[in-house]
Amino acid sequence: xxxxxxxxxxxxxxxxxxxxxxxxxxxxxxxxxxxxxxxxxxxxxxxxxxxxxxxxxxxxxxxxxxxxxxxxxxxxxxxxxxxxxxxxxxxxxxxxxxxxxxxxxxxxxxxxxxxxxxxxxxxxxxxxxxxxxxxxxxxxxxxxxxxxxxxxxxxxxxxxxxxxxxxxxxxxxxxxxxxxxxxxxxxxxxxxxxxxxxxxxxxxxxxxxxxxxxxxxxxxxxxxxxxxxxxxxxxxxxxxxxxxxxxxxxxxxxxxxxxxxxxxxxxxxxxxxxxxxxxxxxxxxxxxxxxxxxxxxxxxxxxxxxxxxxxxxxxxxxxxxxxxxxxxxxxxxxxxxxxxxxxxxxxxxxxxxxxxxxxxxxxxxxxxxxxxxxxxxxxxxxxxxxxxxxxxxxxxxxxxxxxxxxxxxxxxxxxxxxxxxxxxxxxxxxxxxxxxx
Amino acid sequence: xxxxxxxxxxxxxxxxxxxxxxxxxxxxxxxxxxxxxxxxxxxxxxxxxxxxxxxxxxxxxxxxxxxxxxxxxxxxxxxxxxxxxxxxxxxxxxxxxxxxxxxxxxxxxxxxxxxxxxxxxxxxxxxxxxxxxxxxxxxxxxxxxxxxxxxxxxxxxxxxxxxxxxxxxxxxxxxxxxxxxxxxxxxxxxxxxxxxxxxxxxxxxxxxxxxxxxxxxxxxxxxxxxxxxxxxxxxxxxxxxxxxxxxxxxxxxxxxxxxxxxxxxxxxxxxxxxxxxxxxxxxxxxxxxxxxxxxxxxxxxxxxxx
Numbered sequence: 050x051x052x053x054x055x056x057x058x059x060x061x062x063x064x065x066x067x068x069x070x071x072x073x074x075x076x077x078x079x080x081x082x083x084x085x086x087x088x089x090x091x092x093x094x095x096x097x098x099x100x101x102x103x104x105x106x107x108x109x110x111x112x113x114x115x116x117x118x119x120x121x122x123x124x125x126x127x128x129x130x131x132x133x134x135x136x137x138x139x140x141x142x143x144x145x146x147x148x149x150x151x152x153x154x155x156x157x158x159x160x161x162x163x164x165x166x167x168x169x170x171x172x173x174x175x176x177x178x179x180x181x182x183x184x185x186x187x188x189x190x191x192x193x194x195x196x197x198x199x200x201x202x203x204x205x206x207x208x209x210x211x212x213x214x215x216x217x218x219x220x221x222x223x224x225x226x227x228x229x230x231x232x233x234x235x236x237x238x239x240x241x242x243x244x245x246x247x248x249x250x251x252x253x254x255x256x257x258x259x260x261x262x263x264x265x266x267x268x269x270x271x272x273x274x275x276x277x278x279x280x281x282x283x284x285x286x287x288x289x290x291x292x293x294x295x296x297x298x299x300x301x302x303x304x305x306x307x308x309x310x311x312x313x314x315x316x317x318x319x320x321x322x323x324x325x326x327x328x329x330x331x332x333x334x335x336x337x338x339x340x341x342x343x344x345x346x347x348x349x350x351x352x353x354x355x356x357x358x359x360x361x362x363x364x365x366x367x368x369x370x371x372x373x374x375x376x377x378x379x380x381x382x383x384x385x386x387x388x389x390x391x392x393x394x395x396x397x398x399x400x401x402x403x404x405x406x407x408x409x410x411x412x413x414x415x416x417x418x419x420x421x422x423x424x425x426x427x428x429x430x431x432x433x434x435x436x437x438x439x440x441x442x443x444x445x446x447x448x449x450x451x452x453x454x455x456x457x458x459x460x461x462x463x464x465x466x467x468x469x470x471x472x473x474x475x476x477x478x479x480x481x482x483x484x485x486x
Numbered sequence: 487x488x489x490x491x492x493x494x495x496x497x498x499x500x501x502x503x504x505x506x507x508x509x510x511x512x513x514x515x516x517x518x519x520x521x522x523x524x525x526x527x528x529x530x531x532x533x534x535x536x537x538x539x540x541x542x543x544x545x546x547x548x549x550x551x552x553x554x555x556x557x558x559x560x561x562x563x564x565x566x567x568x569x570x571x572x573x574x575x576x577x578x579x580x581x582x583x584x585x586x587x588x589x590x591x592x593x594x595x596x597x598x599x600x601x602x603x604x605x606x607x608x609x610x611x612x613x614x615x616x617x618x619x620x621x622x623x624x625x626x627x628x629x630x631x632x633x634x635x636x637x638x639x640x641x642x643x644x645x646x647x648x649x650x651x652x653x654x655x656x657x658x659x660x661x662x663x664x665x666x667x668x669x670x671x672x673x674x675x676x677x678x679x680x681x682x683x684x685x686x687x688x689x690x691x692x693x694x695x696x697x698x699x700x701x702x703x704x705x706x707x708x709x710x711x712x713x714x715x716x717x718x719x720x721x722x723x724x725x726x727x728x729x730x731x732x733x734x735x736x737x738x739x740x741x742x743x744x745x746x747x748x749x750x751x752x753x754x755x756x757x758x759x760x761x762x763x764x765x766x767x768x769x770x771x772x773x774x775x776x777x778x779x780x781x782x783x784x785x786x787x788x789x790x791x792x
Contacts, residue, residue: 255682256682256683257682257683257686257687259681259682260681260682260683260684260686260687261498261658261687262598262599262620263598263617263618263619263620263621263655263658264598264599264618264619264620265619266681266682332602333598333599333602333603374575377577377603378575378576378603379576379595379597379599379600379603380597380598380599381597381598381618382597
C-alpha cells in the first residue's frame with residue numbers, strides 16, 4: 050500500500066529491511082547488490098540476502114542505495130522570509146531530492162547570530178522538518194562583518210559551522226580573528242568570497258554575453274581575490290577555512306595549489322556551476338541570475354576537473370528560494386539565486402556521471418561523506434553501526450523537470466523543462482521513511 | 487515586415503532586409519515631415535504612450551510627433567509624478583496601460599532588458615527607446631538612414647565609433663546595424679570604457695587610438711560621455727578625456743575629407759566633441775534629429791499596420 054508520507058511525516062519502523070539494493074559507498078568500498086537491515090535507526094546488517102520476518106520490508110528493486118545525501122549549503126528562509134520558503138517546505142523539497150541532512154545559512158530575519166535563533170530553528174526542524182537540519186551561525190553579528198558573534202554559545206545550541214553567507218567578511222582582520230576564534234570551538238568557517246571593491250555594481254559574469262546584453266560585468270577576480278586572501282590567512286594561522294560556492298577556474302587553481310602546500314582549505318561548488326554557462330542569461334532570464342554568477346565554458350570545465358581531482362570536496366545546492374515577484378523583474382533588480390534541492394542529484398548524475406567524468410560512487414562521496422567530514426556530522430557512510438540515513442534512487446531514470454511540481458514554495462529554477470537522468474525515490478532518515486515517491 | 491514581430495526591442499533580432507525595409511519606408515515618411523501639411527492617417531484611431539524612466543528630449547518628443555503626424559492619440563508618462571514613484575512594478579504599470587487600450591508603448595529604462603520584460607507581459611507593441619547599456623534600435627535606424635542618405639550604400643564603408651562604448655546602447659545598436667549592412671566598424675576609447683569582447687559583436691576592429699580608428703573613415707560617430715551611468719571615475723578628468731579621446735578639428739584630418747560627423751545627442755560640447763567639429767560642414771547632427779522623426783514614423787507605421 051502506498052502511503053502519503055508527507056501526511057504521516059515519517060513512519061516509525063523499529064525494524065526496516067531494504068531488499069534488492071545496489072549498495073554503493075566509496076568510503077567503505079562497498080559496491081554490491083544486497084540488503085540492509087536497520088534497527089532503531091542504526092544499520093545492523095549488510096549482506097547479499099537478509100531475511101527477517103519482523104521487519105518492514107522496502108524493495109529497492111535494484112535501485113542504488115546510498116548514504117543519505119547531505120547539502121551543506123541551503124537557505125530555508127525561516128525565520129523571516131516564510132513567503133519564500135520555510136523549514137517544513139524546505140525539508141520536504143530536501144527529502145524529495147534525496148537529502149537527509151541540510152545545513153541552513155544564517156541570513157534569516159532575525160539573523161542566526163545568537164543562541165535563541167539557533168534554538169528556534171532546531172525546534173522548528175524537530176517539529177515540522179522532514180530531514181536533519183543543521184543551522185550555520187553567522188560569523189559576525191548581524192552579518193555586518195564587524196564584530197564576531199557568540200560562536201561558542203551557538204555551538205552549544207547546535208550550529209555546525211559559521212558563515213556570513215550572502216555577504217563577504219570584507220575586513221581581512223575580522224576574517225583572521227574569525228578563523229582563530231572559531232578554531233577553539235572546532236567550527237569550520239565557510240567563506241562567501243566576494244571582493245566588493247572589485248564588484249563595481251556588476252550583475253553577471255564579464256563575457257561576450259554580458260557585453261551583448263549591456264549588463265554590468267562581474268570579473269572573476271571578485272571571487273578569486275578573496276579566495277586568495279582567505280587561503281593566505283588560513284595558511285599563516287594554520288587554521289581551516291571552507292570556501293563556499295566556487296565558480297571560477299582561477300579559484301579552483303588557487304585552492305588546488307593551497308591543498309598541495311598543505312593548507313587546511315576545503316571547498317564546495319553547486320550543480321549550476323558545472324551544468325550552465327553565462328549564456329543562460331540570454332533573454333535577460335532572471336532565473337540565471339545568481340551570486341557568484343554563472344561563468345564561461347573554461348570555468349565550467351575547470352570546476353569539473355576540480356571535482357574529479359579532489360580539489361573540490363563537496364557538491365552543494367545553495368538552494369535559494371525567491372518569490373516570483375522578486376524574480377519577475379528587470380534583470381538588475383531581480384534577486385540572486387535559484388532553488389536546487391530537487392534537481393541537484395539529477396544534475397550531478399547527468400553532468401558528471403553520465404558524461405563519464407567520474408563514477409557514481411565518487412560523485413556520491415561529494416554529497417555524503419565529504420560534507421559530513423568537513424562539518425564533523427558523523428554521517429554520510431554505509432557501515433555497521435552507522436546511522437541509517439539512506440537515499441534510494443534510480444540513476445538511469447529519465448525525467449523532465451517541472452518547477453510547478455516542486456515541493457519547495459519557490460519555483461526559481463533555470464532547469465524547468467530540462468530532461469535529466471537520475472531520480473530519488475525513497476529517503477530514509479534515521480531508519481524512518483521520510484519520502485517515498 | 488520586422489519578421490512579423492509585435493515589438494521592436496533591438497537591432498540584434500532584425501535581419502538586413504528588415505532594416506532596409508524600415509529605411510525605405512522612412513524615406514517616404516521624410517517627405518511628410520518636410521512638407522507643409524504634416525498629417526497622414528496611418529495611425530488614426532491608434533494610441534501611443536511614451537513610458538520614460540529616464541530623461542529624454544529628442545527621443546521622446548520625436549516619438550510623440552511621429553505618432554501625432556500619423557493621427558494617433560498619444561500620452562507621456564515620466565517616472566517622476568507617476569505611480570512608479572509609489573513603487574508600482576514595471577509589469578503592473580505595463581498591464582495598466584494595456585488595460586486602457588494602448589496600442590504602442592515606447593519605453594526608455596535604465597535597466598537593460600526592461601523593454602523585453604514589458605513586451606512579454608503586455609498585448610501592446612513595445613518599442614525600445616533605449617534600455618540601460620543594451621540597445622537603442624531607433625537611434626541606430628536613424629543613424630543608418632542618415633548614412634545611407636549621404637553615402638548611398640554601406641558596403642565597404644569605414645565607420646569609427648569613438649568614446650564611451652561600455653555605457654553606450656547606441657554603440658551596440660549601431661554596431662549590429664552597420665555589420666548587417668556590410669560596413670566596417672572601428673572602435674576607440676579609453677580602455678576603462680571598452681567592454682570585454684566587443685569585437686565579437688560584429689565586423690569590429692578595436693583600435694589603439696582615436697587617430698587609428700578614424701584614419702580614412704567615411705563616418706565618425708562620437709558617443710556621449712554618460713556621466714549619469716558611471717558609478718565611479720573611469721577617467722581622470724574631462725580635460726584629459728577631451729585631449730586624448732575627444733573629436734577635434736586636428737584629429738578630424740585623419741579621416742576622409744567628406745567624413746560625416748555624427749553624434750546621438752545630447753552633445754557635451756568641448757568634451758567628446760569640440761564645438762568646431764559639432765558645427766562644421768561635415769556635421770549631420772541636426773539632420774539626424776530630423777531623420778529620427780521619419781524613422782520613428784516608419785517603425786510605428788509598420789508595427790501598427792503590418
